[in-house]
Amino acid sequence: MIEATKTRRHEGTKGSPRTFSYARAVAAVASFVCVWHPDIALAQDPGRITVSAGVWWMGEMPVGSMDATETGGVAPVRYRLFATDTSLAPSIGVDTAVGLRLSRVIDTELSASYGAPELRTRIRADAEGIPDTEAVEAVGQLAIEASLLVHVTPWSLFGRATPFVSVGGGYLRQLHEGRTLAETGAIYHAGGGVTIMLRSGGRGVLKGAGLRADARAIVRKGGVAFDDDARVTPALEAAWFVRF
Amino acid sequence: MTRSRRIWSLVLAFALAVAGGPHEAFAYLKFGVLASGRGVTLRWTQMPVTYYVTDHGVPGVGAADLQAALGRAFATWEALPTASIQYRFGGFTEALPGEDEGLNTLGFRSAPELDRVLASTSFLVDTVTGALLESDIFFNSAFQWSVQSSGQGGRFDLESIALHEIGHMSGLGHSMLGETELQATGGRRVIAAEAVMFPIAFSAGNVSGRTPRADDVAGLSDVYPTGDFTRDKGSLSGRVTKSGQGVFGAHVVAFSPATGLMVANFSLDPQGRFSIAGLSPGPYVVRVEPIDDASVDSFFQASANADVDFRAAYFERLVVVPAGGDSGAIEIEVIPK
Numbered sequence: 001m002i003e004a005t006k007t008r009r010h011e012g013t014k015g016s017p018r019t020f021s022y023a024r025a026v027a028a029v030a031s032f033v034c035v036w037h038p039d040i041a042l043a044q045d046p047g048r049i050t051v052s053a054g055v056w057w058m059g060e061m062p063v064g065s066m067d068a069t070e071t072g073g074v075a076p077v078r079y080r081l082f083a084t085d086t087s088l089a090p091s092i093g094v095d096t097a098v099g100l101r102l103s104r105v106i107d108t109e110l111s112a113s114y115g116a117p118e119l120r121t122r123i124r125a126d127a128e129g130i131p132d133t134e135a136v137e138a139v140g141q142l143a144i145e146a147s148l149l150v151h152v153t154p155w156s157l158f159g160r161a162t163p164f165v166s167v168g169g170g171y172l173r174q175l176h177e178g179r180t181l182a183e184t185g186a187i188y189h190a191g192g193g194v195t196i197m198l199r200s201g202g203r204g205v206l207k208g209a210g211l212r213a214d215a216r217a218i219v220r221k222g223g224v225a226f227d228d229d230a231r232v233t234p235a236l237e238a239a240w241f242v243r244f
Numbered sequence: 245m246t247r248s249r250r251i252w253s254l255v256l257a258f259a260l261a262v263a264g265g266p267h268e269a270f271a272y273l274k275f276g277v278l279a280s281g282r283g284v285t286l287r288w289t290q291m292p293v294t295y296y297v298t299d300h301g302v303p304g305v306g307a308a309d310l311q312a313a314l315g316r317a318f319a320t321w322e323a324l325p326t327a328s329i330q331y332r333f334g335g336f337t338e339a340l341p342g343e344d345e346g347l348n349t350l351g352f353r354s355a356p357e358l359d360r361v362l363a364s365t366s367f368l369v370d371t372v373t374g375a376l377l378e379s380d381i382f383f384n385s386a387f388q389w390s391v392q393s394s395g396q397g398g399r400f401d402l403e404s405i406a407l408h409e410i411g412h413m414s415g416l417g418h419s420m421l422g423e424t425e426l427q428a429t430g431g432r433r434v435i436a437a438e439a440v441m442f443p444i445a446f447s448a449g450n451v452s453g454r455t456p457r458a459d460d461v462a463g464l465s466d467v468y469p470t471g472d473f474t475r476d477k478g479s480l481s482g483r484v485t486k487s488g489q490g491v492f493g494a495h496v497v498a499f500s501p502a503t504g505l506m507v508a509n510f511s512l513d514p515q516g517r518f519s520i521a522g523l524s525p526g527p528y529v530v531r532v533e534p535i536d537d538a539s540v541d542s543f544f545q546a547s548a549n550a551d552v553d554f555r556a557a558y559f560e561r562l563v564v565v566p567a568g569g570d571s572g573a574i575e576i577e578v579i580p581k
Contacts, residue, residue, distance in 0.1 A: 066504045068497075068529075070422060070436035071452050079423060079436030084501045084529060121501050121529055121562055127423070128533065128556050135529050137562040180566035181525050224527075226502040 048207060050099035054239025056113060058218060061088040061233045063119070064226035082126040088139065088224065091117035095237060099149070107149040109168070115141050119176075119224055137177035139224055143187045145170030151195070160200075165192040166214065174223040185222020189235070191215050208243035274467055275417050277371050284374030286367065286415045287467050292330035293414075298351025299336040302385045305352075305402060307336060313391045314350055317406035320456065321414065326465040326473035326522070329414055341382035342366055348413070350406075352389075353382040360431060362387055362445055363405050365412035379413040381406070388448070395451040404445070404453030411441050411460060415467045417543070418443045419459050420495045421508050424537045432538065438506055443542040458505035462522025473522070478565040481519040482574035483511070484532055486554050490516030491578060493540065493550025497531040498523055498563070510543065510550075525567040530559035532576050554578040 063086040069078040093115025099107045119139050124132040147168030156162040169188035176182070193214025200208040216235045222228060275286040295318070297311045305313075311333070318331040334347070341349045355361065361384055368378035383389065383405065390399035422437030424444060434444050437452075439459040446452055456464075465473045484494040490513070497508040498520045511518040533556035535543060540550045559576045 064502065066501045068499045068504065068506055070438035070506075071457070072436045073434050073446055073450065081423075081506075082499075082531070084499075086501045119527060119562060121527070123529060123558055126556075130531075130556050130558060133558050133560070135558060135560060135562045137527055137564060176527060176564040177562070178564050178566075178572060180569060180572075181564050 045207075046101050046103050048101040048243050050101070050107065050109075050241050050243045051097070052099070052212060052239040052241035053094070053096045054212070054237055055092060056095050056115070056235055056237040057092050058090065058115065058117070059234040060090050061220060061225075061231050063087050063224060063231075066226070080125065080127065082130075083124050084121050085124070086119065086121040086226070089118040089120050091115045091141075093141070095239065097147075097239070099241075101243075105151045105153055107151070107164075109147040109149060109166075111143075111145050111147065111168075113141075113143045113145075117141060139177070140175040140179070141223075142173045142175075143170060145187060145189070147189070160197045160210075161194055162197075163192065163194050164214075166190070166216075172220060172223050176224070183223045185220060185225070187221075188219040188230075189216040191217055191235075193237075195241070205244055206242060210241055210243075212239045212241055213237065274463065275367075275412070275415050277369060277374055279372050279374060285467060286369055286374050286376055288329065288414070289373075289375045291328075292332040293348065294332045294334040295348040295350055296334045296337040296339065298340060298349060299338055300352065302352050302389055304396075304399065305389045305391050309391045310351065310402065311336070313402045314406050314410075317403050317410050317454075320407055320454070321410055321464060324456065324461055324464060326461065326470050326477070327468045328470045329464065329468040331410075341380035343380070344368065344378070346378060348379050350381040350409075351383070352385040354385045355382070356386040358384060359386070362400055363409050365409045367413075376415065381409045381413060383409075390449075393451075395449045397449040400445065400448050401451045401453065404440075404451055407440050407453060407456070408445075411464065414464060416441050416460070416463045418538075419463070419508060420510075420535060420537060420543065421457070421459050421497070421506055422537055439508075443538050458522075459507045462507045462520075466521040475568050476524075477522050478525055478567055478569050478571070479519055479521040480523055480528055480530070480563055480565050480571040480574075481517070482563075482571075482576060484516040484518065484576050484578060486551070486578050486580060490514050491551045491554060492516065493535060493544055493548065493552070494518070494554070494578070495533050495535060496520065496576070497533070498565075499529045499531065500524065500526055501529055501562075502526050519570075523565045525565055527562040527564050528571075530563055530574070530576065532557050532559070532578055553580055555581055 065085045067083045068081040072079045095113040097109050097111035099109035101107050116138050118136050121135045145168045147166050149164045149166045152163045167190045172185040172187040174183045195212045197210040214237050218233045218235045219230050221230045276283045299307050301307045301310050339345050339349050341351050363383045365381045388399040389402045390396035391402050395401050419439035419441040421439040422442035423435040424432040427433050434446050438457050440456050480498050484491040494511040496518045499506050507520055509518050509520045534552035544550050557578050563571050565571050
């Protein structure tokens with residue numbers, strides 16, 4: 001692996017500047033990985049604590065559609081003044097988590113995430129001809145979740161890249177613009193990803209460090225939604241973690 | 245010393261009524277008077293409000309039928325959980341509505357000259373405190389009336405019209421949450437309405453006006469709030485401006501995309517300021533339009549000079565209303581037609 005990287009670096013010197021930069025980055029990561037003796041088993045011992053921080057992206061979540069109607073002169077006809085469709089726009093946010101390794105394949109984790117998706121109401125079909133438009137507000141979203149991660153060690157690549165599946169759920173708090181009104185609800189997720197140990201072992205407190213990427217199906221219930229239906233949203237996350 | 249003045253509100257015609265009489269500082273949602281240069285909301289200060297019913301009916305509606313229909317209409321307002329007003333039937337009377345005999349009298353009166361006025365409410369008010377002293381309602385016996393539970397073709401539903409008039413009697417002005425179309429005869433036909441307090445009635449036989457809408461509930465609760473109303477509901481306020489100047493008389497509608505309910509008000513001063521009370525907490529779509537579904541004097545006295553020269557528009561933000569508080573002032577810029 002190291003040799004291959006060296007080769008790429010060598011080739012990179014003859015290539016374009018872009019190729020050169022890429023090769024240097026790969027070489028840097030590789031050399032970082034090898035600073036410590038590989039002792040992944042030690043880093044994966046039960047009782048180890050993992051701390052992570054990362055960024056996430058969450059997809060659009062339809063919140064509800066509602067028409068502004070009036071009682072028609074001929075019952076039971078309703079007269080539509082205009083129509084609205086409301087959704088939480090796609091957003092990015094930050095996340096931090098503390099995990100405890102229960103066994104060589106199972107982690108529990110407590111995480112907190114924050115983002116500020118826009119609540120967007122599309123207004124259309126105005127009876128008096130006002131052009132379609134959109135009204136928006138920024139919503140501050142805080143989620144505190146507990147998760148269970150199961151590492152699929154048989155599929156581990158080079159002993160460093162290990163897939164995992166995760167499920168979890170917790171508390172959702174969404175704060176409307178102006179911070180005068182908060183809505184609460186529940187948030188659940190199920191998904192999977194991969195952890196990549198970049199450093200492991202060592203005699204100090206730090207027993208490992210790496211990257212983690214996962215994809216999730218997020219289920220939100222309550223909060224700014226207009227009803228109590230559960231709504232599913234895709235989400236992606238990338239995080240840096242250290243293990244003690 | 246109490247200064248009092250009788251104010252007539254010629255309201256609820258099946259076609260547009262050209263209001264006559266001494267209008268005073270009419271304002272939507274709540275009636276008001278100017279006292280020492282400041283606006284004072286008209287309201288009853290002593291509960292229950294005792295009313296009397298004239299002891300004669302009209303063909304198809306006897307005095308007992310009249311009293312029963314009025315009783316149902318009073319009970320409907322009284323049942324609103326967020327309003328604290330109470331009414332009491334005092335008995336039948338020989339007095340006629342409109343006489344200053346110290347009784348709140350409701351009954352039929354023939355007024356064929358008011359050929360577009362179904363009913364009308366008058367007030368005797370203390371112009372210093374805004375306290376209502378007496379209020380009478382007459383139903384124009386020049387029209388045909390019905391008290392049948394499902395309505396009767398060709399006859400106006402007494403309970404529906406009474407609900408509107410009792411709204412006035414309690415201090416509510418007109419709402420503009422409704423759509424109309426001009427007729428060849430010069431009047432207007434109601435296409436739809438989402439407030440009992442819309443100034444033009446549904447056609448004869450229609451009983452849709454027996455149920456207060458969100459706008460009506462907000463209005464009465466704002467005048468006679470319960471503790472729950474004050475704690476649980478919020479308001480949305482701001483200014484409507486055009487070319488940097490305030491717009492008087494703009495109709496501002498707050499629509500909840502969560503519940504589908506609408507509550508509205510007008511900008512009520514030269515700075516274009518408005519306030520919409522009685523809103524459930526949450527985000528609101530705000531729509532502004534000029535008065536276009538009834539005559540301006542259904543809402544304001546003619547000298548008020550309401551501005552109708554601007555295009556309807558939406559505010560570009562969702563406005564968040566908190567429980568027990570106000571959204572914080574927003575500014576909605578409109579453009580001339």
